Amino acid sequence: MSLTKGGSTSKCGDGCRPAPFNGSPKNRRRALLLVAAVPLLFAVSAMLGPSGVGLPDTASVSGRAILDLRLGRFFMGMLVGAALSTSGTVFQAILRNPLAEPYVLGVSGGAGLGAALSILVGGAFIGAIGLPLTAFAFALLTLLVVYAIANQGGVPSVYSLILSGVIVSAICSSVIMFLVSTADIEGMHTVVWWMLGNLQPASWAEQFVSLAFILAAIVGLWLFAPALNVLTLGREMAHYQGLDAGFVTISSLLLSTLLAATAVSMGGMIGFVGLIVPHVMRSIFGPDHRWLIPASAIGGGAFLVLCDALARTLMAPVEIPVGVVTALAGGPFFLIVLRKKMKYAWID
Amino acid sequence: MPGSTDRLKPALAFRGVTAGYKGRTVLREVDFEIAEGEFVSLIGPNGSGKSTMLKTATGLVKPLEGRVELFGREVSSLKPRERASLIGVVPQKLESPMAFTVAEIVMIGRSVRGRWGGPDAADHDSAERAMIYTNVLDLKDRLFNQLSAGEQQRTALAMALAQEPRIIMLDESIAHLDINHSQEVLRILMNINREEKITVLLVSHDLNLAAQIADRLMLIDKGRLVRNGSPGEVMEEELLRRVYDCDLRVRRDPFSGNPVVSGVLDAALRRPPVRKRLHVISGGGSGIELFRRLLIEGFDLSAGVLNRLDSDSEAARALDIPAVLEQPFSPVGGEALSQARRMVEAADGVVAGLVPFGPGNLVNLDLAELALKAGKPVWLAAGIASRDYTPGKAAAAKARELCDGGAVEWSNIHELMAQVEQTWPQPKTQQ
Numbered sequence: 185m186s187l188t189k190g191g192s193t194s195k196c197g198d199g200c201r202p203a204p205f206n207g208s209p210k211n212r213r214r215a216l217l218l219v220a221a222v223p224l225l226f227a228v229s230a231m232l233g234p235s236g237v238g239l240p241d242t243a244s245v246s247g248r249a250i251l252d253l254r255l256g257r258f259f260m261g262m263l264v265g266a267a268l269s270t271s272g273t274v275f276q277a278i279l280r281n282p283l284a285e286p287y288v289l290g291v292s293g294g295a296g297l298g299a300a301l302s303i304l305v306g307g308a309f310i311g312a313i314g315l316p317l318t319a320f321a322f323a324l325l326t327l328l329v330v331y332a333i334a335n336q337g338g339v340p341s342v343y344s345l346i347l348s349g350v351i352v353s354a355i356c357s358s359v360i361m362f363l364v365s366t367a368d369i370e371g372m373h374t375v376v377w378w379m380l381g382n383l384q385p386a387s388w389a390e391q392f393v394s395l396a397f398i399l400a401a402i403v404g405l406w407l408f409a410p411a412l413n414v415l416t417l418g419r420e421m422a423h424y425q426g427l428d429a430g431f432v433t434i435s436s437l438l439l440s441t442l443l444a445a446t447a448v449s450m451g452g453m454i455g456f457v458g459l460i461v462p463h464v465m466r467s468i469f470g471p472d473h474r475w476l477i478p479a480s481a482i483g484g485g486a487f488l489v490l491c492d493a494l495a496r497t498l499m500a501p502v503e504i505p506v507g508v509v510t511a512l513a514g515g516p517f518f519l520i521v522l523r524k525k526m527k528y529a530w531i532d
Numbered sequence: 533m534p535g536s537t538d539r540l541k542p543a544l545a546f547r548g549v550t551a552g553y554k555g556r557t558v559l560r561e562v563d564f565e566i567a568e569g570e571f572v573s574l575i576g577p578n579g580s581g582k583s584t585m586l587k588t589a590t591g592l593v594k595p596l597e598g599r600v601e602l603f604g605r606e607v608s609s610l611k612p613r614e615r616a617s618l619i620g621v622v623p624q625k626l627e628s629p630m631a632f633t634v635a636e637i638v639m640i641g642r643s644v645r646g647r648w649g650g651p652d653a654a655d656h657d658s659a660e661r662a663m664i665y666t667n668v669l670d671l672k673d674r675l676f677n678q679l680s681a682g683e684q685q686r687t688a689l690a691m692a693l694a695q696e697p698r699i700i701m702l703d704e705s706i707a708h709l710d711i712n713h714s715q716e717v718l719r720i721l722m723n724i725n726r727e728e729k730i731t732v733l734l735v736s737h738d739l740n741l742a743a744q745i746a747d748r749l750m751l752i753d754k755g756r757l758v759r760n761g762s763p764g765e766v767m768e769e770e771l772l773r774r775v776y777d778c779d780l781r782v783r784r785d786p787f788s789g790n791p792v793v794s795g796v797l798d799a800a801l802r803r804p805p806v807r808k809r810l811h812v813i814s815g816g817g818s819g820i821e822l823f824r825r826l827l828i829e830g831f832d833l834s835a836g837v838l839n840r841l842d843s844d845s846e847a848a849r850a851l852d853i854p855a856v857l858e859q860p861f862s863p864v865g866g867e868a869l870s871q872a873r874r875m876v877e878a879a880d881g882v883v884a885g886l887v888p889f890g891p892g893n894l895v896n897l898d899l900a901e902l903a904l905k906a907g908k909p910v911w912l913a914a915g916i917a918s919r920d921y922t923p924g925k926a927a928a929a930k931a932r933e934l935c936d937g938g939a940v941e942w943s944n945i946h947e948l949m950a951q952v953e954q955t956w957p958q959p960k961t962q963q
Contacts, residue, residue: 280629407648414643416630421623423592425643425695426616471630474648 211475214468218482222262225489229258232493235501256385260450261492261506262485263391264383265457267398267447269484271440272458273465273476274405277412278433278440279342285458286323286444289349292458293356294326295319295448296379300360303378304371315386316394319449323441326352381454381507383492390450397446401439402481408436409473416471456510457484487514541604543568543699543731544589544619548598551588552755557596558584560755566733568603568698571725573734573746575766577776581755582735586703589733590619603698620692622705626684628676634687635672638663641694662693666720682713689720699731700724707737718745739793743767751775767791781850794850806830808956811876811903812853813896814885818913819844822885823851825945829952834875837864837896863892876902881909881955883948888919889927897930900939909955910939911948 231239233254240254241247268286275284286292302318333348334340360379364372385391405412411432414422422429444458461484462476469475491509498504542565552558558581566572576582587593588600591607600607602618610618620641628637641662642655651659663669666686671679676687685705692700702721706714722745724730736742742749743763751759751766753775759766769782772793785792809832812819819835820843826833836856838845848855856872858864876882882903889897900910912935917928935941942948 277630282629410643410648413632414640416632417626417628417637417640420587420592421621421626423612424590424616424619424621424623424692425640426613427643428612466630471632472636 211469215475215479218479218486221486222482225486225493226255226258229261229489229493230254232497233500237497253385256391257383257492257496258489259391260383260385261489263394263398264447264451264454265461265485265488266402266481267443267450267484268454268458269461269465269480269487270402270405270477271443271447272484273462273473273480274412274436274440275458276462277416277473278436279345280416280418281342281346282463283459284342284346285462286440286448287353287453287455287458288346290326290330290352290356291323291349291441291444292448292453293353293360295323295445296453297326297356297360298322298445299378299449299452300363300375303375304363304367315390316397316446316449320397320442320445323445323448324438326356327437327441377505378452380505381452381510382503382505383451383488386450394446394450397442401443401446402477404439405436405443406474406477408432408439409477412436412473412477413471451488452507454488454507454510456507456514457488460514461487542566542601543570543603544733545601545604546585546589546598547601549588549595549600550597551584551593551595553584553593558755559588559595561598562752562755562757564750564757564760566699566731568731569725569729571722571732571734571745571747572750573736573742573748574750574752575736575739575742576752578737580752580775582737582752583703584755585752586621586701586733586735589701590621591615616695616697618698620695620697620700622685622688622692622700622702624703624705624707625681626676626688626691631675631677633673634663634668634676634679634690635659637676637687638668638672638690638694641691658696659690659694662690665693665724666690667716680713682709682716685709685713685717686720689717693724697730699733701733701735703735704737705734706741714741721745739767739772740790743792744788744790763791767793783846783850804830805832806956808832808880809834809878810952811835811872811879811882811899812885813882813887813899814844815839815842815887815893815896817843818885818887820847821945822883822948823847823853825949826883826952827851827853829949831952834879836872836875837868837893861892864895869895869898872896872899873902877906879903879908881911881952883911883952884913886913886919888921889916890921891923894922894927894930897927897934900934901930901937904934904937904939910934911951912939912941914941914943 230251231237233250235250240250242251272285275286275289276282298318298321299315302315330345330349330352331340333352334344360375364375367375386394411427414425414427415429415432419429419433422432447454462480465476465479465483469479488506488510491513492506494513495504495506495509544566546562546564549562550557550560562585574582574585584593588595589607591600591610594608602610602615607615638659639651639655642651642659660669663672666689668683668686668690671683671687676684679687688705706717709717718741721732721734725732734742734746746763748761749759749763749766750757751771758775759771767782769780772780772782778795780793780795782791782793784790806829810826812822812826812833812835814822814835815838823833823835833853834855835844835848835853837858838848838855839860839862840857841860845855845857854875856868856875858868876899882900884897884900887893900912904910912931916931917925920927940951942951
């Protein structure tokens with residue numbers, strides 16, 4: 185038997201290849217179901233709202249406006265959900281920690297601070313790109329600060345990263361609190377409402393810019409998928425496997441920071457999606473990021489759209505902040521899924 | 533690419549390498565070459581720089597001074613993928629927090645080839661060969677995390693093999709495996725080294741294992757390469773004592789001839805001295821356990837007459853027990869006997885082990901008689917008749933005579949210890 189030379193030395197024929205990266209046919213079926221859920225949710229989203237159940241009358245002006253609003257919400261939900269969930273997936277892979285998500289590393293906190301500042305101070309002049317860009321700049325700054333705190337010579341450990349992330353995150357939220365408490369009534373209301381998380385459609389220009397950012401970042405991360413698979417074995421192993429681990433780590437951290445920042449600037453502080461959806465998708469599709477990243481994107485989007493639809497209808501005409509629904513409705517559901525399939529999601 | 537020219541170049545060469553981490557130099561002026569196809573083991577105490585050397589060899593740690601060459605090319609000049617196709621690393625413990633199967637982990641070794649899409653036929657073949665080689669093919673659909681440590685380590689080895697590297701380095705990868713699994717991994721390593729001509733660098737803190745398997749040992753101490761040579765050259769008692777800063781002994785394994793090092797822990801285990809000297813009559817390995825137990829109980833010992841090269845005489849030497857030695861396979865001569873008599877006269881008692889008696893060593897029983905006559909206690913292992921190869925069963929007769937004269941028979945070591953304890957009660961340890 186020869187190891188380095190070719191030849192048919194294998195004990196088994198063509199029928200029994202080692203299955204690399206999970207039984208693909210199974211995953212394909214599951215992916216199809218997930219993709220099929222999107223138009224369904226689109227329809228559901230168009231029919232649900234505080235103004236009543238059913239398609240709005242498109243003949244009337246108000247009906248068209250309501251439909252517009254509902255479709256805008258669908259669009260926002262898909263984008264924000266996809267961004268948060270993909271970002272969480274990548275953070276978990278890079279930090280090799282099941283608790284990692286944009287919030288834990290302070291990235292969301294930084295983005296939130298940036299967004300709050302630009303809402304309160306910047307206001308009019310920053311325009312469509314301004315909000316996501318300010319959020320991104322602040323998120324990036326936070327990430328750098330977190331890294332600098334954690335870095336005590338050499339490569340910072342995951343634990344010190346998370347610890348300093350939590351600290352910086354807390355500082356960011358207290359600064360936001362301070363800003364809110366000193367703001368005028370109107371500004372305070374805007375920021376608080378935004379912080380609770382809501383998917384009120386932004387301007388089309390802003391949505392378009394966000395769409396571009398989010399799509400580009402998700403595709404970019406998807407391209408890193410095989411590298412992320414290797415990276416889950418640790419940076420050192422990745423190096424031995426011929427990966428430029430530093431480059432991959434930094435690029436994917438940047439891309440997922442961009443995702444988180446854009447999501448926060450669009451929808452505020454929506455929790456839960458970035459943490460739990462990746463775990464559920466991992467338990468369904470396995471840990472291969474070539475499946476996991478698109479699945480997380482679609483799954484996160486679908487989950488948020490569903491939660492938003494519930495948020496709009498449950499107590500109509502009063503709208504519940506979507507961040508409340510994600511945790512309240514999603515928690516128990518995902519708990520059931522994870523309890524059944526925990527061993528495929530994460531093992532430590 | 534296996535080129536024809538770089539075949540002549542060493543697989544791995546350190547040329548005056550000084551390396552370390554931020555503000556801490558670990559390796560100092562390290563110089564060595566490993567030829568392609570060699571099996572080399574890097575040994576040294578904890579914290580001596582073994583792992584740093586491995587990281588420097590793979591380019592993970594950049595040398596501050598000097599050059600590290602892989603097949604004649606400077607490591608830092610290699611593209612990551614080129615480097616990974618030359619050198620594979622099996623870590624101390626591969627950890628995959630996510631639920632990858634064995635096949636998936638092994639296939640990660642193929643990511644050296646750097647395609648985004650699914651693996652092709654060549655990847656499958658290579659991964660499969662690696663799994664067959666390491667005997668994990670049956671486990672391919674199992675989750676890596678649910679495997680035993682040995683199976684995980686074989687999977688990690690399979691992953692490194694799937695890279696199809698020309699040199700494999702193992703970072704104390706077998707240190708935490710039990711003997712069965714570590715032997716299995718070692719067997720695989722020897723196979724890939726011999727059959728596939730893959731160069732192996734095994735980092736190990738297990739000196740005996742390293743000496744057992746490697747063609748060459750490199751001993752590193754405080755970041756410096758202090759000895760580089762055959763196991764016999766490196767496993768030198770004085771050198772190892774200095775490097776490991778502890779009392780140890782190097783013997784030759786009677787079966788393989790390999791040098792074997794053992795720590796001298798016995799001293800710490802011993803009871804407070806009872807200030808009694810026992811003379812032990814043994815031979816052929818029957819004395820080893822006696823020596824050990826009696827030393828632990830706090831006795832001073834002497835031994836003999838033993839033949840040189842007898843395993844008891846080796847044990848006596850290792851344990852610093854004064855012993856009278858006779859030439860191998862020779863009957864005990866007058867001079868040795870008179871020496872042994874003097875020892876028995878100095879002793880407080882005599883213990884005879886489960887030694888077979890023949891014409892050559894029958895006189896040893898005279899030593900027991902001598903002690904008995906001097907009123908000293910004598911313990912004889914029971915059943916001498918079955919070990920008696922003297923003409924006319926002289927030893928059994930002598931034993932009966934001794935027992936009549938007051939010698940006590942013992943049938944197992946616990947019994948012996950109880951009898952000895954009865955004669956000389958242990959001094960009570962201070963509360």
